[in-house]
Amino acid sequence: MQRMDQLTILKLGGSAITDKGRECTPDIPAIQRIADQLRDYNLPLILIHGGGSYAHPFVTRSDISRGLRGRSQLRSIAETEFYLSQLTRIICASLLLRNKLPVPFHPMSFVAFDQGTVKRVLLDPIRKALRVGLLPLLHGDLVFDESRGIGVLSGDRIASLVGLRLGASRVLLGCDVDGVYSENPKIFPNAVLIPEVTSENFPSVLRASRGPSSDATGGMGEKVRQALQLAKNGCECYIFNLKEKNALPRLLERDGITGTRFVPWKNSRKSSKQSRRIA
Numbered sequence: 001m002q003r004m005d006q007l008t009i010l011k012l013g014g015s016a017i018t019d020k021g022r023e024c025t026p027d028i029p030a031i032q033r034i035a036d037q038l039r040d041y042n043l044p045l046i047l048i049h050g051g052g053s054y055a056h057p058f059v060t061r062s063d064i065s066r067g068l069r070g071r072s073q074l075r076s077i078a079e080t081e082f083y084l085s086q087l088t089r090i091i092c093a094s095l096l097l098r099n100k101l102p103v104p105f106h107p108m109s110f111v112a113f114d115q116g117t118v119k120r121v122l123l124d125p126i127r128k129a130l131r132v133g134l135l136p137l138l139h140g141d142l143v144f145d146e147s148r149g150i151g152v153l154s155g156d157r158i159a160s161l162v163g164l165r166l167g168a169s170r171v172l173l174g175c176d177v178d179g180v181y182s183e184n185p186k187i188f189p190n191a192v193l194i195p196e197v198t199s200e201n202f203p204s205v206l207r208a209s210r211g212p213s214s215d216a217t218g219g220m221g222e223k224v225r226q227a228l229q230l231a232k233n234g235c236e237c238y239i240f241n242l243k244e245k246n247a248l249p250r251l252l253e254r255d256g257i258t259g260t261r262f263v264p265w266k267n268s269r270k271s272s273k274q275s276r277r278i279a
């Protein structure tokens with residue numbers, strides 16, 4: 001049986017595990033390196049992968065993020081689910097080969113929206129998988145919405161949702177840059193990394209991350225919003241570079257700080273429901 005008071009949620013950003021410039025193209029060496037780095041990690045862990053080039057092109061083209069408005073979008077929904085599960089299987093295979101035991105959970109089957117907000121979520125099977133020592137693997141997904149038909153649940157949002165509801169000790173959001181910068185570092189090479197986000201400096205960090213994004217899920221802005229949601233509720237969060245070889249091992253081993261750390265807010269108190277231990 002696993003002790004759950006040290007639960008970590010790790011999100012594998014689509015920017016780090018797929019080639020976002022080419023449809024349905026995995027970054028196999030990156031996925032294998034991450035699986036290697038997880039091989040000897042034995043504390044409770046939930047993995048979440050982003051969609052990257054397995055989801056964003058279909059979601060953007062069909063405009064599904066604004067709801068279901070025509071039959072032509074149904075094909076895109078089916079295709080998105082098909083390709084997402086391909087990526088899930090690639091990650092599962094890499095983990096299984098290293099004797100890690102992932103079990104996939106598709107949010108479309110356990111989350112329901114209304115007007116873009118989460119109305120229902122069933123986490124018992126994930127709790128049970130964790131308790132027996134399996135490694136739940138979730139992903140950003142399309143979910144049904146009572147009034148809009150369909151909606152997009154980003155990997156970052158499911159990380160904060162599950163992190164808060166299961167009382168995770170921390171949430172690690174991995175992507176392809178070192179953390180949150182004063183401006184998009186891919187466009188502005190002189191941008192400066194923000195090492196720490198607190199209840200004091202958060203408005204300027206929100207502004208810095210709000211630049212335009214071609215992503216269906218809101219890019220760095222969405223990541224920062226979800227990280228703040230976690231910090232405000234007492235959960236530590238990091239945005240870090242999953243492509244940088246030593247960053248994940250250092251975070252897993254709690255060996256110094258890398259990336260941008262969102263410090264839990266001082267006055268925040270997890271509600272009894274959030275902090276309830278799950279074992």
Ligand code: ADP
Nearest residue numbers: 013014015175180181183184186208209219220
């Ligand atoms: P993922 O797909 O891994 O969730 P995203 O592509 O959505 O990651 O977000 C990461 C990208 O956000 C970076 O590649 C970077 O180009 C962009 N970005 C925009 N603004 C910022 C900023 N202020 N700091 C860091 N990255 C930023």
